[in-house]
Amino acid sequence: MSTDMQQTHGSVEGSSAATTILTPDRVAKFLPLSAKGINSDGRIIHVTHQIPFNIIRKQKEYMVVAESLPSPPSTPPRGKQETTEISVEANSAKEQWLFVHRRGHSAMYSGIQSVSQERESIHIGWTGNIHEQHTKRVVNDINDEDKTTLTKLLEEKSIVPIFLDKQQSHNHYEGYCKSTLWPLFHYLTWSKASDGRDEKVNWVDYVAVNTQFAQCIASQYRQGDKIWIQDYHLLLVPELLRALIPEAPIGLFFHVPFPSSELFRCLSTRKQILSGLLGADLIGFQTFSYARHFISSCTRVLGHESTPLGVNAAGHIASVCTIPIGINAQHVDVLRNSPGVIAKVESIRETYKGKKIIVGRDKLDVTKGVIQKLTAFEKFLEMYPQWRDKVVLIQVTTPTHSNNSGLESKISEQVSHINNTYGTFEFLPIHYYHQDVDPEQYYALLSVADLALITSVRDGMNTTSLEYIICQQERKSPLILSEFTGMAGSLSAAMMVNPWNFAGVAKAIDTALSMPLEDKITRHTQLFAHVKNNTSEFWAQSFVKQLQVIREQPFQFSRTPLLNYQQLKADYDKANKRIMFFDYDGTLTPIVSVPSAALPPKDMSEYLQILCDDPKNEIWVISGRDQETLEKWLGGIRNLGFSAEHGCFMKQPNSDNWINMLEDVDMSWKNDVLKIFDYYTERTQGSFVEHKKSSITWHYRQADPQYGLFQAQECQNHLENALLSKLPVEVMVGKKNLEVRPLAINKGEIVKRLLALNPEVDFIACAGDDKTDEDMFRALCASPVGDSCYAITVGPSDKKTLANWHVENSEDIVQALGLMAGAVNDE
Numbered sequence: 001m002s003t004d005m006q007q008t009h010g011s012v013e014g015s016s017a018a019t020t021i022l023t024p025d026r027v028a029k030f031l032p033l034s035a036k037g038i039n040s041d042g043r044i045i046h047v048t049h050q051i052p053f054n055i056i057r058k059q060k061e062y063m064v065v066a067e068s069l070p071s072p073p074s075t076p077p078r079g080k081q082e083t084t085e086i087s088v089e090a091n092s093a094k095e096q097w098l099f100v101h102r103r104g105h106s107a108m109y110s111g112i113q114s115v116s117q118e119r120e121s122i123h124i125g126w127t128g129n130i131h132e133q134h135t136k137r138v139v140n141d142i143n144d145e146d147k148t149t150l151t152k153l154l155e156e157k158s159i160v161p162i163f164l165d166k167q168q169s170h171n172h173y174e175g176y177c178k179s180t181l182w183p184l185f186h187y188l189t190w191s192k193a194s195d196g197r198d199e200k201v202n203w204v205d206y207v208a209v210n211t212q213f214a215q216c217i218a219s220q221y222r223q224g225d226k227i228w229i230q231d232y233h234l235l236l237v238p239e240l241l242r243a244l245i246p247e248a249p250i251g252l253f254f255h256v257p258f259p260s261s262e263l264f265r266c267l268s269t270r271k272q273i274l275s276g277l278l279g280a281d282l283i284g285f286q287t288f289s290y291a292r293h294f295i296s297s298c299t300r301v302l303g304h305e306s307t308p309l310g311v312n313a314a315g316h317i318a319s320v321c322t323i324p325i326g327i328n329a330q331h332v333d334v335l336r337n338s339p340g341v342i343a344k345v346e347s348i349r350e351t352y353k354g355k356k357i358i359v360g361r362d363k364l365d366v367t368k369g370v371i372q373k374l375t376a377f378e379k380f381l382e383m384y385p386q387w388r389d390k391v392v393l394i395q396v397t398t399p400t401h402s403n404n405s406g407l408e409s410k411i412s413e414q415v416s417h418i419n420n421t422y423g424t425f426e427f428l429p430i431h432y433y434h435q436d437v438d439p440e441q442y443y444a445l446l447s448v449a450d451l452a453l454i455t456s457v458r459d460g461m462n463t464t465s466l467e468y469i470i471c472q473q474e475r476k477s478p479l480i481l482s483e484f485t486g487m488a489g490s491l492s493a494a495m496m497v498n499p500w501n502f503a504g505v506a507k508a509i510d511t512a513l514s515m516p517l518e519d520k521i522t523r524h525t526q527l528f529a530h531v532k533n534n535t536s537e538f539w540a541q542s543f544v545k546q547l548q549v550i551r552e553q554p555f556q557f558s559r560t561p562l563l564n565y566q567q568l569k570a571d572y573d574k575a576n577k578r579i580m581f582f583d584y585d586g587t588l589t590p591i592v593s594v595p596s597a598a599l600p601p602k603d604m605s606e607y608l609q610i611l612c613d614d615p616k617n618e619i620w621v622i623s624g625r626d627q628e629t630l631e632k633w634l635g636g637i638r639n640l641g642f643s644a645e646h647g648c649f650m651k652q653p654n655s656d657n658w659i660n661m662l663e664d665v666d667m668s669w670k671n672d673v674l675k676i677f678d679y680y681t682e683r684t685q686g687s688f689v690e691h692k693k694s695s696i697t698w699h700y701r702q703a704d705p706q707y708g709l710f711q712a713q714e715c716q717n718h719l720e721n722a723l724l725s726k727l728p729v730e731v732m733v734g735k736k737n738l739e740v741r742p743l744a745i746n747k748g749e750i751v752k753r754l755l756a757l758n759p760e761v762d763f764i765a766c767a768g769d770d771k772t773d774e775d776m777f778r779a780l781c782a783s784p785v786g787d788s789c790y791a792i793t794v795g796p797s798d799k800k801t802l803a804n805w806h807v808e809n810s811e812d813i814v815q816a817l818g819l820m821a822g823a824v825n826d827e
């Protein structure tokens with residue numbers, strides 16, 4: 001695959017229209033009855049990078065009784081270590097395996113689990129590194145027997161494990177995901193200069209791991225299942241899977257931000273990543289702006305047409321929706337009321353008696369804006385001296401897998417500096433902890449706070465803010481939230497800040513700490529209603545319903561089968577009289593950016609010549625191109641028939657003369673059309689007019705893709721309103737062009753005429769790629785040759801078409817020509 005950008009344009013970003021944003025009310029209203037419940041046939045195949053459990057190998061001699069915890073209503077939140085111990089039959093294996101709920105991603109896993117409770121589901125994912133229980137060492141010797149045992153044990157939990165090669169999984173996750181994609185998606189361009197070798201190796205393994213996932217999913221898939229893939233670790237899976245199981249409904253949810261196309265286009269694998277994603281039927285985002293950036297990137301990087309609701313990837317529609325994730329509110333409510341949490345709340349209150357408590361809890365990652373928070377807090381102490389000694393910031397920064405020691409020391413230095421400046425022997429304004437907190441401490445901190453301060457400089461969502469709101473049902477303390485979190489779009493009652501505006505954050509802290517109770521109650525009520533209604537369960541069920549609704553649209557379901565080359569060849573060989581019609585651009589040759597560069601591929605011309613030399617064949621090229629171009633490029637092929645300008649001109653296979661099919665038709669309309677085309681050309685940089693004898697084409701492929709499409713729609717309206725009612729012409733929407741030609745004729749009329757002249761044919765092949773070629777397919781609907789009629793569209797299998805077969809691209813058509821000509825074999 002080429003990594004070159006098709007078009008790199010200026011900065012017109014997105015449009016103002018909205019993607020589908022789902023709220024509980026909307027979902028209930030717009031879903032058809034059949035989709036209101038999600039209990040239709042088929043399973044949900046959940047796919048996450050890792051399964052929800054960490055697997056621990058436990059040596060017999062160390063065996064202890066597993067910690068027994070009450071079963072939560074859903075997956076435990078981060079930090080909770082629920083364990084399930086499963087004993088392997090004595091003598092069948094030496095080890096015992098321990099499955100411990102993974103930390104983190106609790107919103108996602110609990111959403112998935114809520115779907116699994118309602119509907120038969122399986123969950124596919126990598127096992128993660130498997131550790132020894134006591135030494136915590138990664139187990140390197142997982143053999144086939146272990147794999148079989150683990151697969152069997154996990155099957156009881158409806159989990160299908162994927163075992164990845166250690167190096168490959170490292171390069172995939174720590175390498176490509178964490179070092180290349182994660183920074184880019186969080187607006188951080190890669191700072192380290194490198195020769196690109198690491199990225200290449202990591203990319204190879206990103207592809208390999210995605211391929212392994214696609215193969216595993218395909219092996220589990222049953223007709224009727226729906227596949228739901230999670231996040232940026234698996235962006236190539238939809239396309240890979242589409243190739244393996246074309247009819248499968250595929251959804252993908254993107255948990256992290258999607259950056260502006262101006263940033264996304266820095267990625268060297270931008271085309272592969274977008275094409276990979278576009279294999280899905282539904283792509284979900286956390287916020288409207290992430291969705292808008294994605295759509296805009298598809299338009300700019302791949303040149304696809306789009307609407308705010310989705311992307312048209314050469315006929316396959318990938319729908320886009322916005323469904324913000326939530327938390328399992330009910331479960332958090334249970335946990336925060338546990339005796340352990342209540343005791344800790346009291347103890348923290350006692351420790352910080354008389355002080356206002358600001359709580360910050362972030363991962364140690366530059367995107368979380370801890371440095372910005374500390375700077376703003378210092379500004380607050382400077383600007384509002386009345387608060388000194390009366391406020392404490394408890395900042396917990398939890399370690400991550402990545403090495404962030406530089407950031408850690410910076411934070412520690414800044415904390416010391418502020419404490420030295422504003423602290424006393426008795427009191428320090430910042431209490432900083434760089435450590436994991438256990439769930440009881442975590443919920444106690446959120447419950448005891450007078451204010452939560454979230455200053456991420458980029459954050460996909462930030463579910464801590466939601467947990468805080470649940471914990472604040474009594475105190476109703478305010479929330480300061482960075483406008484750069486995905487959550488900002490949902491929590492409008494929070495106090496929104498720009499974390500880079502330190503004085504602004506300082507002022508917000510002062511306002512929050514001085515807020516009258518009435519205001520706190522108003523804000524909290526609104527925030528709480530959001531968290532209660534937009535839970536992880538609502539998020540997951542909305543996505544699944546949406547995927548179902550999309551697949552219920554008839555055209556999405558009807559798939560055109562891939563051309564059966566053997567059958568084509570067999571029918572071709574046994575026929576006595578054959579007729580074939582081929583469109584040119586996009587069918588015999590790939591679409592290129594400049595029309596004059598669409599030269600015929602050499603092998604294509606050779607195969608056409610062999611076919612034309614066979615007296616049983618009559619072959620036609622039926623094109624929108626003019627006579628001169630067709631003569632120049634294909635005129636050397638003996639016995640080839642031509643129809644130019646969508647049927648306006650014809651040349652019989654055995655003749656040198658062109659016939660004007662519209663001799664007596666008035667062409668004065670061309671001046672009026674040209675005036676309108678000129679108007680839009682002057683205003684659309686990169687567009688131009690192609691003059692032909694009986695038609696005119698306005699091309700905008702080289703214009704800014706979004707502006708070009710906008711102008712084309714305006715121009716089409718203009719033409720239709722100003723001319724069509726008065727003139728005998730038709731406007732055709734082509735591939736990044738608008739064509740105007742006389743009404744009297746089209747490609748379908750030519751096909752009908754030629755079939756009438758050849759009643760004895762017992763084999764028909766017709767291939768085309770765009771809307772004008774559908775006229776030919778329509779003319780073949782009542783074909784007299786039954787199954788020996790091959791109407792082939794070039795494009796994906798779910799393209800809306802009247803053709804009975806499809807191929808992916810023009811190379812496949814050339815392959816079919818070679819096969820019929822006997823020049824290539826069917827391999």
Ligand SMILES: O=P(O)(O)OC[C@H]1O[C@H](O[C@H]2O[C@H](CO)[C@@H](O)[C@H](O)[C@H]2O)[C@H](O)[C@@H](O)[C@@H]1O
Nearest residue numbers: 584585591592593594595598623624701735737
């Ligand atoms: O009926 P066809 O043979 O498919 O011709 C349709 C039009 O094709 C040409 O334009 C298209 O192909 C160009 C080359 O790949 C591409 O640059 C352009 O964007 C496409 O719209 C041709 O220029 C038109 O005259 C034909 O009507």
